[in-house]
Amino acid sequence: MPTLTIDGQEVTVDAGTTVIQAAEQIGINIPRYCYHPGLSLAGRCRMCLVEIETFPNLQIACYTRAQDEMVVSTTSERVLSARQSMLEFLLSNHPLDCPVCDQSGECDLQNFYMDHGQYQSRFLENKVKKKKAFPIGPHVILDQERCILCTRCVRFTEEVSKSNELGVFNRGSRSVIDLYPTKSLDNPYSGNVIDICPVGALTEREFRFKCRVWYLASQESICTGCSRGCNISLDYNGSRRAYKAGGRRVMRIKPRYNPDINKWWICDEGRFGYGFIDTDRIETPMQRTTSDLEPSDWDPALARVAETVKAAYSEKGANGVGVIVSPQLSNEELLACRELFVEKMKLTNVAALNPWEEPGEADDFLRNADRNPNTKGVEDLGYSGDAKAVLEKAAEGEIEVLIIFRHNLADGEAGKLLEKAKFVVYVGTNWNATAERAHVVLPGATHAEKDGTFTNFEGRVQRFKQALLPIGDSRNDSQIISEMAAKLGYSLPASADEIFEAWKGISLDELSGSGSSVDPDTAVQA
Amino acid sequence: MSASFEFTPENKKRFEEILRRYPTKRAAMLPSLHLTQEQEGYISPEAEQYIADLLEVPVVDVREVVSFYTMFTRNPLGKHHIRVCESLSCWVRGSDEVKETLEKELGVESGGITEDGEYSWEVIPDCLGACELAPMLQLDGYFEGNLTREKVVELLKKQAASKTSGK
Ligand code: SF4
Numbered sequence: 001m002p003t004l005t006i007d008g009q010e011v012t013v014d015a016g017t018t019v020i021q022a023a024e025q026i027g028i029n030i031p032r033y034c035y036h037p038g039l040s041l042a043g044r045c046r047m048c049l050v051e052i053e054t055f056p057n058l059q060i061a062c063y064t065r066a067q068d069e070m071v072v073s074t075t076s077e078r079v080l081s082a083r084q085s086m087l088e089f090l091l092s093n094h095p096l097d098c099p100v101c102d103q104s105g106e107c108d109l110q111n112f113y114m115d116h117g118q119y120q121s122r123f124l125e126n127k128v129k130k131k132k133a134f135p136i137g138p139h140v141i142l143d144q145e146r147c148i149l150c151t152r153c154v155r156f157t158e159e160v161s162k163s164n165e166l167g168v169f170n171r172g173s174r175s176v177i178d179l180y181p182t183k184s185l186d187n188p189y190s191g192n193v194i195d196i197c198p199v200g201a202l203t204e205r206e207f208r209f210k211c212r213v214w215y216l217a218s219q220e221s222i223c224t225g226c227s228r229g230c231n232i233s234l235d236y237n238g239s240r241r242a243y244k245a246g247g248r249r250v251m252r253i254k255p256r257y258n259p260d261i262n263k264w265w266i267c268d269e270g271r272f273g274y275g276f277i278d279t280d281r282i283e284t285p286m287q288r289t290t291s292d293l294e295p296s297d298w299d300p301a302l303a304r305v306a307e308t309v310k311a312a313y314s315e316k317g318a319n320g321v322g323v324i325v326s327p328q329l330s331n332e333e334l335l336a337c338r339e340l341f342v343e344k345m346k347l348t349n350v351a352a353l354n355p356w357e358e359p360g361e362a363d364d365f366l367r368n369a370d371r372n373p374n375t376k377g378v379e380d381l382g383y384s385g386d387a388k389a390v391l392e393k394a395a396e397g398e399i400e401v402l403i404i405f406r407h408n409l410a411d412g413e414a415g416k417l418l419e420k421a422k423f424v425v426y427v428g429t430n431w432n433a434t435a436e437r438a439h440v441v442l443p444g445a446t447h448a449e450k451d452g453t454f455t456n457f458e459g460r461v462q463r464f465k466q467a468l469l470p471i472g473d474s475r476n477d478s479q480i481i482s483e484m485a486a487k488l489g490y491s492l493p494a495s496a497d498e499i500f501e502a503w504k505g506i507s508l509d510e511l512s513g514s515g516s517s518v519d520p521d522t523a524v525q526a
Numbered sequence: 527m528s529a530s531f532e533f534t535p536e537n538k539k540r541f542e543e544i545l546r547r548y549p550t551k552r553a554a555m556l557p558s559l560h561l562t563q564e565q566e567g568y569i570s571p572e573a574e575q576y577i578a579d580l581l582e583v584p585v586v587d588v589r590e591v592v593s594f595y596t597m598f599t600r601n602p603l604g605k606h607h608i609r610v611c612e613s614l615s616c617w618v619r620g621s622d623e624v625k626e627t628l629e630k631e632l633g634v635e636s637g638g639i640t641e642d643g644e645y646s647w648e649v650i651p652d653c654l655g656a657c658e659l660a661p662m663l664q665l666d667g668y669f670e671g672n673l674t675r676e677k678v679v680e681l682l683k684k685q686a687a688s689k690t691s692g693k
């Protein structure tokens with residue numbers, strides 16, 4: 001294990017560690033464009049030049065391996081002047097169209113220029129013109145003039161998505177990034193090139209011109225697109241209403257580094273699957289009075305649920321009420337349901353999984369066929385049996401009241417059974433055919449609007465944090481369950497934190513404090 | 527010039543020999559492309575795909591190489607191909623005049639091909655490596671230097687004459 005000195009600080013690193021990584025370990029961030037920890041080394045941008053004693057020339061820190069007794073400076077005069085010169089080169093053909101560039105505010109050309117720029121331009125020549133702002137796939141726009149040819153995007157398509165759509169064509173100042181003619185950047189992971197492009201050359205079609213990045217706030221979350229549980233950041237309108245976003249609150253999703261699960265990446269389905277958070281939401285409780293569903297206050301809606309449940313219970317006992325929880329619910333909500341429906345009310349017809357659900361696309365990288373974030377949580381918390389048996393009993397009239405969380409069970413065979421159910425309570429976030437045919441609809445909160453944990457398919461319990469207030473009158477599901485319990489004469493905690501602590505013996509903050517997810521082997525067991 | 531591309535039986539043998547000289551297939555990219563261009567005169571998208579399949583690399587990698595080197599061309603060329611150096615030395619010593627003369631004499635712009643298919647010519651922005659001959663051009667690979675308008679006209683005449691006198 002070599003021990004080297006970087007800017008006067010000693011650091012011992014594993015053999016094979018590069019200088020740029022060694023510096024990172026002691027909190028020194030060497031400017032870079034082409035280097036990305038998830039991609040092969042390119043050594044193209046020359047931004048990470050450092051001075052190493054006994055080496056006559058500056059060395060690129062991304063490629064140079066740390067050696068014993070190396071003495072490295074990342075701030076010497078030679079290094080600083082090299083950075084300034086490299087930036088001058090990189091910017092010589094850059095259009096400097098920051099005012100109309102989406103990357104502004106999170107652009108490494110801007111960032112490094114603030115520290116190392118030359119400020120007084122010496123460039124009198126004409127800039128090379130290239131193709132500007134054209135779509136190269138369903139999600140990505142390329143601006144060749146802004147590109148600094150770091151080739152991160154090309155290496156991503158070679159090494160990570162293995163789809164090989166992009167290349168560097170031509171030579172010298174006329175070099176461009178482009179698609180191979182007959183191709184389109186439409187692989188299932190295409191959005192990642194937007195994140196790794198250090199400049200404004202690759203921008204997101206969905207996000208372009210919707211919001212300046214400095215108005216965004218960001219919260220740590222977990223993708224709900226499948227059972228992988230990729231770590232994400234929800235970027236949402238923070239300090240200002242985005243006036244072009246049509247009232248949308250969540251503006252984009254970015255992957256959040258987790259070495260054990262998704263590394264730096266997420267799939268496009270997860271990245272662009274946030275629409276449901278702000279569209280077609282159930283915003284108030286609803287009750288069917290005559291034939292139509294009409295908005296209601298929480299109290300009467302919950303009271304009606306409680307009355308019907310009590311009546312069914314006194315008539316048929318524990319068989320009279322059926323519950324279908326969902327692998328879309330958090331562990332805390334599943335625990336609350338278990339406590340109320342299984343432990344307290346001793347209901348016999350409680351199920352969780354929808355046997356009719358269409359599996360999603362799966363591959364050997366991130367995407368799992370199970371489109372639910374918490375199927376493993378459902379299993380770990382002891383739910384068994386699927387919705388079919390419960391629906392059948394509801395159709396036969398054995399179950400008087402059926403409480404459905406999240407699922408859409410209104411199509412095909414399920415729909416035919418559901419039609420015959422006597423009284424349906426729907427607890428969910430978005431309008432669907434099941435909600436439309438329920439007798440009482442209770443609006444729940446999406447994962448963006450509450451705290452909680454999901455257990456991914458490997459058994460990692462991962463926390464997602466609240467970014468937004470529940471839309472309209474909707475409420476956090478564990479609060480809904482707690483209030484429903486109160487009306488039925490039981491007392492249940494309403495906050496996810498309390499439920500989690502009672503479950504795992506640590507607080508949610510302690511769980512997420514580790515920065516990544518809990519390893520299934522070392523995790524506190526349920 | 528067919529839509530599909532395949533090495534001739536003889537070139538297939540040469541390709542196998544080329545492969546043997548390199549530790550990996552990918553490393554045989556340049557000589558394989560030279561062979562392709564020698565056979566067909568240019569490198570078509572179909573030929574790119576053919577080489578990519580042979581070398582087991584993504585086709586985009588082949589295009590990267592073809593577009594990087596000015597010695598490869600992606601368009602069909604005339605029987606005789608002229609490449610005019612436009613790098614610094616040649617430009618200073620009058621490559622503009624060479625360009626103008628060719629355009630006038632051949633009646634096509636750089637990148638074009640004469641109607642009879644005899645000539646094509648192009649400007650090469652990167653140095654062709656013969657600054658001592660500036661301004662210079664390459665005719666079918668041979669250097670012609672210290673050019674003036676007159677010399678270019680003469681060169682074309684000589685070439686045409688050698689044609690009619692028969693090979
Ligand atoms: S488009 Fe962006 S990521 Fe790709 S080479 Fe250019 S600067 Fe790098």
